[in-house]
Amino acid sequence: MAESDRIDKVLWALRVFKTRTEATEACKGGKVKIDGSNAKPSRMVKPGETINVHKGIIQYSYRLRQIPQHRLGAKLVPDYADNLTPQEELDKLRAPVETFFLKRDRGTGRPTKKERREMEEAWDKFDIAAGYGLDDDDDTE
Numbered sequence: 001m002a003e004s005d006r007i008d009k010v011l012w013a014l015r016v017f018k019t020r021t022e023a024t025e026a027c028k029g030g031k032v033k034i035d036g037s038n039a040k041p042s043r044m045v046k047p048g049e050t051i052n053v054h055k056g057i058i059q060y061s062y063r064l065r066q067i068p069q070h071r072l073g074a075k076l077v078p079d080y081a082d083n084l085t086p087q088e089e090l091d092k093l094r095a096p097v098e099t100f101f102l103k104r105d106r107g108t109g110r111p112t113k114k115e116r117r118e119m120e121e122a123w124d125k126f127d128i129a130a131g132y133g134l135d136d137d138d139d140t141e
């Protein structure tokens with residue numbers, strides 16, 4: 001049993017990511033933290049460390065028990081890591097997703113200025129992304 005291994009390899013082996021490339025990209029993108037600090041893909045991780053992974057709208061949290069030598073079967077993952085993710089985060093997976101579709105008849109052409117304003121007003125009422133904090137376009141600080 002190894003005493004430490006690369007974080008990207010460990011995340012792949014624990015089935016947090018489907019591929020090792022996805023795990024590496026998540027580390028490079030700042031979505032993986034070990035004990036509160038950003039982790040590069042080559043960062044060596046040891047048993048007992050806490051790993052936080054931001055994946056989609058959920059912040060997963062794991063405490064590493066031991067280092068896996070290869071990719072594990074799903075049933076063996078709890079032997080190697082404790083899932084510390086709070087239930088509130090997991091509930092986000094089951095949150096109802098509102099769908100809103102504006103239908104325009106075929107052949108009516110582009111919307112007029114008035115129609116466009118009405119559509120934008122309707123979208124603002126059903127803005128789902130704002131509820132999840134996904135509006136990263138507003139970087140005008």
